[in-house]
Amino acid sequence: MKALIIEDITDQAEFISQSLNAAGHQTDIATDGQEGLLCALQTEYDLIITDRMMPRMDGLQFIKALRATGNTTPVMIVSALDSVDERVRGLRSGGDDYLVKPFAFSELLARAEILARRTPIQKDDSDHLRQLDTLTLDLLSRKASRGDEAIELNNREFQILEYFISNPGRVITRAMLLERVWNHHFDPQTNVIDVHISRLRKKVDLGGHKPLLHTVRGAGYIMEVRP
Amino acid sequence: MNWMRDPFRSFLIVYGALVVIAILLLLVTRQTMNDWYLEEATLPLLEGEAVTIEETWDEDGKSAVERWIKENEDDLFQYRLRPVTDPELIRKLNLEQQELEFNDEESQIDWEARYLAFEEADGEEIDSFSSVELYLNEEGRWYLVSIAINTDAFAVQLNLFNALLFAVAAILFFGLAFAWWVLRRIRRRLTDINQASEQIRNDGDLSTRIQYTNLSGPLAETIDQINQTLSEIEQSVDKTRQQANNIAHDLRTPLTAVYQKVQQAAHNNSELEELEQMLSRLLHTFNLLLRINRLESNGERPPLSEVTLNDVVEDAVDLYQPAFEEKEQQLTVQLPDNCKVSCNHDLLFQVLCNLLDNANKYNPVHGEIAIHADKGEHETTLTVVDQGGGVTESHLQQLCDRFYRVDSSRHHPGNGLGLSFVKAAMHRMNGTLTMSNTSPPNPAGLVVKLTLPNVKA
Numbered sequence: 236m237k238a239l240i241i242e243d244i245t246d247q248a249e250f251i252s253q254s255l256n257a258a259g260h261q262t263d264i265a266t267d268g269q270e271g272l273l274c275a276l277q278t279e280y281d282l283i284i285t286d287r288m289m290p291r292m293d294g295l296q297f298i299k300a301l302r303a304t305g306n307t308t309p310v311m312i313v314s315a316l317d318s319v320d321e322r323v324r325g326l327r328s329g330g331d332d333y334l335v336k337p338f339a340f341s342e343l344l345a346r347a348e349i350l351a352r353r354t355p356i357q358k359d360d361s362d363h364l365r366q367l368d369t370l371t372l373d374l375l376s377r378k379a380s381r382g383d384e385a386i387e388l389n390n391r392e393f394q395i396l397e398y399f400i401s402n403p404g405r406v407i408t409r410a411m412l413l414e415r416v417w418n419h420h421f422d423p424q425t426n427v428i429d430v431h432i433s434r435l436r437k438k439v440d441l442g443g444h445k446p447l448l449h450t451v452r453g454a455g456y457i458m459e460v461r462p
Numbered sequence: 463m464n465w466m467r468d469p470f471r472s473f474l475i476v477y478g479a480l481v482v483i484a485i486l487l488l489l490v491t492r493q494t495m496n497d498w499y500l501e502e503a504t505l506p507l508l509e510g511e512a513v514t515i516e517e518t519w520d521e522d523g524k525s526a527v528e529r530w531i532k533e534n535e536d537d538l539f540q541y542r543l544r545p546v547t548d549p550e551l552i553r554k555l556n557l558e559q560q561e562l563e564f565n566d567e568e569s570q571i572d573w574e575a576r577y578l579a580f581e582e583a584d585g586e587e588i589d590s591f592s593s594v595e596l597y598l599n600e601e602g603r604w605y606l607v608s609i610a611i612n613t614d615a616f617a618v619q620l621n622l623f624n625a626l627l628f629a630v631a632a633i634l635f636f637g638l639a640f641a642w643w644v645l646r647r648i649r650r651r652l653t654d655i656n657q658a659s660e661q662i663r664n665d666g667d668l669s670t671r672i673q674y675t676n677l678s679g680p681l682a683e684t685i686d687q688i689n690q691t692l693s694e695i696e697q698s699v700d701k702t703r704q705q706a707n708n709i710a711h712d713l714r715t716p717l718t719a720v721y722q723k724v725q726q727a728a729h730n731n732s733e734l735e736e737l738e739q740m741l742s743r744l745l746h747t748f749n750l751l752l753r754i755n756r757l758e759s760n761g762e763r764p765p766l767s768e769v770t771l772n773d774v775v776e777d778a779v780d781l782y783q784p785a786f787e788e789k790e791q792q793l794t795v796q797l798p799d800n801c802k803v804s805c806n807h808d809l810l811f812q813v814l815c816n817l818l819d820n821a822n823k824y825n826p827v828h829g830e831i832a833i834h835a836d837k838g839e840h841e842t843t844l845t846v847v848d849q850g851g852g853v854t855e856s857h858l859q860q861l862c863d864r865f866y867r868v869d870s871s872r873h874h875p876g877n878g879l880g881l882s883f884v885k886a887a888m889h890r891m892n893g894t895l896t897m898s899n900t901s902p903p904n905p906a907g908l909v910v911k912l913t914l915p916n917v918k919a
Contacts, residue, residue: 246719246722247722250722250726253726254725254726254729257726257729317749317753318753318756318762318764319762319764319806319808319809320762320763320764320765335749336718337714337717337718337721337722337745337749339725339738339742340722340725340726391780413781417777417780417781419777419808419811419812420808421808421812421815422746425785425819426785427781427782427784427785427815427819430784430785430788431784434784452735453735453738453739
């Protein structure tokens with residue numbers, strides 16, 4: 236993945252950049268919205284991570300200007316402003332994700348990786364069947380099965396499973412699940428999501444099949460076939 | 463003797479008793495004074511008349527007295543002359559006259575006075591007429607002259623005196639009524655002060671002031687003093703809060719830097735992972751603290767809109783249901799259909815998550831949790847009742863304090879900010895948060911009541 240980081244505080248920019256590099260991604264750094272806009276129009280990126288408050292052109296102005304040119308590169312806003320309406324404003328101006336500072340890097344990385352590959356997934360959407368190992372999800376009839384065995388899932392569980400199977404091999408954090416499945420943006424700081432996952436795991440990872448739902452320590456969960 | 467400890471009541475009771483005693487005394491005095499006045503004013507007059515008549519009798523005989531009577535009769539005096547016919551009385555009068563002659567000559571006045579005294583002691587007397595009777599002898603025959611004085615002639619003086627007494631009684635009564643009224647006013651002011659302080663205690667809203675109009679003097683000064691003290695307390699609380707806010711702000715930046723460095727270092731060194739988690743929790747606490755401050759200080763004003771309470775509750779319950787099932791806790795939800803309130807959907811969801819999280823955490827295994835809502839005329843009350851044992855009364859007040867935890871050993875996970883957040887969020891949405899304990903025979907637990915304004919039609 237090739238990402239553009241727009242951030243006026245050098246330390247912050249370096250932190251994001253180095254961490255992404257360590258995870259095997261390429262990065263460029265711009266120090267304000269105008270410079271960022273120039274870079275974004277010259278080079279094609281998989282993802283743009285922009286600060287919210289910057290001198291000259293701030294994050295929201297940058298996104299509006301970028302979208303005005305027809306550019307649809309996913310943009311993640313990183314901001315210290317954590318109120319409900321700030322998030323709404325950020326997403327309304329064309330942002331695709333909103334991450335509140337200070338964040339765990341694992342959270343940024345998980346979100347970045349899912350955002351960056353969002354576009355190809357959507358193109359592939361005509362197929363309503365999702366498959367991983369022996370797990371099959373039918374998005375139309377909303378039925379799931381493991382091998383020949385049908386899995387009884389309630390609506391939430393199906394949504395969670397759909398999110399995982401659509402992003403195989405990618406870390407999904409608790410906050411991401413809460414956002415995606417419950418459409419709420421806050422960190423409850425409890426294990427309530429873990430309870431949901433462990434129940435789902437009992438239904439999906441049946442005996443005789445390879446376990447698919449794995450816990451990633453300090454980050455979240457991942458669905459993949461491990462050898 | 464409890465009333466004696468209440469200065470208002472003891473004053474009124476003592477004052478009232480004194481007034482009643484004073485008025486009784488005045489009534490007695492009036493009667494005595496009236497009697498005395500009549501006696502002192504009328505008896506000498508009657509006596510003078512009697513002396514004159516007797517002298518005339520002695521010197522000129524019965525016919526002269528009859529003449530004199532005719533000449534002197536007027537509004538003030540009335541006379542009547544008639545012979546005595548009762549033989550018993552004649553015998554008594556004869557005996558008496560012999561005795562007098564025997565005892566040598568007494569003054570005529572003494573003899574008269576005896577008759578007066580006799581009449582007085584005997585007498586149903588002093589109506590509107592006061593009278594004396596005079597027994598006179600002519601050639602062995604006894605005659606009775608009664609002289610009556612019309613006491614109405616003294617009415618002006620008596621009435622004046624009575625009026626004076628009634629005026630004093632009226633003033634005493636009025637004084638009592640006025641004292642009662644003044645005390646009631648003072649008491650009302652004091653009640654105002656008490657209510658304001660109670661409100662401040664209950665709401666923790668230090669910006670409340672005791673209102674007064676048309677008041678000066680010591681009571682107004684007292685109220686001013688209390689208000690001033692409140693202002694100072696409010697300022698110092700604000701200052702402390704602001705300082706805590708500043709500290710959190712100032713520490714957040716370096717902490718964030720440290721957190722980032724530790725995250726990078728932990729990437730290569732798994733021993734640092736625990737430190738990373740700790741820092742993450744610390745930063746979360748800082749952020750929540752700052753957010754509560756913003757909610758309280760109007761820094762964050764989430765837009766309020768019409769929200770269906772049922773949806774939010776359903777969402778939150780849906781999120782926590784597996785956690786309840788994990789502890790085999792029974793959750794019942796009873797809401798009126800399509801219950802609409804004015805609030806912020808996200809903020810209310812976070813509030814509910816906090817409450818459900820607490821209920822889940824503090825409720826025992828197999829415990830029951832009940833959520834129900836009552837739609838009132840102006841507001842809707844959402845109640846969450848658990849069976850987690852509740853808290854003591856002294857803890858109830860402090861539950862919403864930042865970092866306050868009933869369990870001082872802090873062995874439950876959490877940061878002690880949850881209910882502070884709930885309170886700040888409810889306040890921001892023009893709602894309230896109140897907490898109490900369940901009452902027997904229900905199992906001991908905490909009752910959390912949220913109110914939110916209804917949507918105005």
